[in-house]
Amino acid sequence: MQEITLVTGNPHKLAELQKVFPASLNLASRKLDLDEIQSLDLHAIVRHKLRQAYDQVQGPVIIEDVSAELESLNGLPGPFIKFFAERLGNGALYKLSGEGRVKIICAMGYYDGKKEYIVDGILEGQVVAPREGEGFGFDFVIIPDGYDKTMSQLGLKVKNTISHRFKAATLLSQYLSARG
Numbered sequence: 001m002q003e004i005t006l007v008t009g010n011p012h013k014l015a016e017l018q019k020v021f022p023a024s025l026n027l028a029s030r031k032l033d034l035d036e037i038q039s040l041d042l043h044a045i046v047r048h049k050l051r052q053a054y055d056q057v058q059g060p061v062i063i064e065d066v067s068a069e070l071e072s073l074n075g076l077p078g079p080f081i082k083f084f085a086e087r088l089g090n091g092a093l094y095k096l097s098g099e100g101r102v103k104i105i106c107a108m109g110y111y112d113g114k115k116e117y118i119v120d121g122i123l124e125g126q127v128v129a130p131r132e133g134e135g136f137g138f139d140f141v142i143i144p145d146g147y148d149k150t151m152s153q154l155g156l157k158v159k160n161t162i163s164h165r166f167k168a169a170t171l172l173s174q175y176l177s178a179r180g
Contacts, residue, residue: 004060004110005030005178007053012136013064016160020169025176032056034063042067042107043118050111058113068093068138070127071101076180085137091130094141101152102127104138108168108174117175121167135159 006021008014009031021027034052039045045065055062070083070093077084077096085092093102102125109118125144133140133152140152144162151159160166 001174002026002060003028004062005057006054006062007032007034007049007057008064010136013165016163016165019097019160020166021173022177025173030057036082040075040078042105042120045079046107046109046118047116049176050109050116054111057090060171062108062110062111062172064106064108064165066164067105067107069103069105070097071103072097090137090140093127093138094129097117097127099129101125104164105141106164107174108165108166110172117172119168119171119175121164121165121169121171123162123167 003026006017006027006029008029014029032053034049036046037048042065045062049063049065050061053063065079066081067079069075069078072104073096084096088095104123106121107118109116123144125142127141128143128150130140131150133150134156135152139159140150143150147154
């Protein structure tokens with residue numbers, strides 16, 4: 001099978017995704033500088049990035065982007081969470097709204113120059129004050145529904161089987177494996 005380039009510069013994301021995608025998919029990784037369009041439509045952002053990445057790599061690519069929808073802010077910051085997290089740090093969601101409900105969506109897409117496929121992995125839960133543990137990003141402030149600990153307190157072994165990214169990667173991996 002032709003090599004598929006997973007576009008990420010985040011070693012944590014790469015490690016998480018390498019556990020989901022089978023070796024048979026021939027996955028490589030590469031950090032690219034991609035423009036981020038300003039949109040509340042997560043799929044529009046992913047589509048734009050897929051085209052840019054494909055143009056740079058000249059081969060099949062996988063892109064992912066995340067939206068954090070706080071109930072108390074009517075779904076904001078949405079896809080803009082990356083910018084808030086850069087300025088506010090790991091506890092950005094808590095700093096924005098305190099405790100409350102959140103829906104995290106990981107939109108993950110594949111594009112090979114002809115065929116595009118985008119899936120969503122969704123994690124819902126409760127935002128709490130930052131807690132200790134292992135992980136990155138939202139892991140320190142989100143208690144997933146059905147649990148009583150944050151993602152960071154659950155540890156990477158559990159987190160990497162329930163996260164929004166895991167869910168999206170599993171769906172995309174199934175699709176790509178079925179295509180051969």
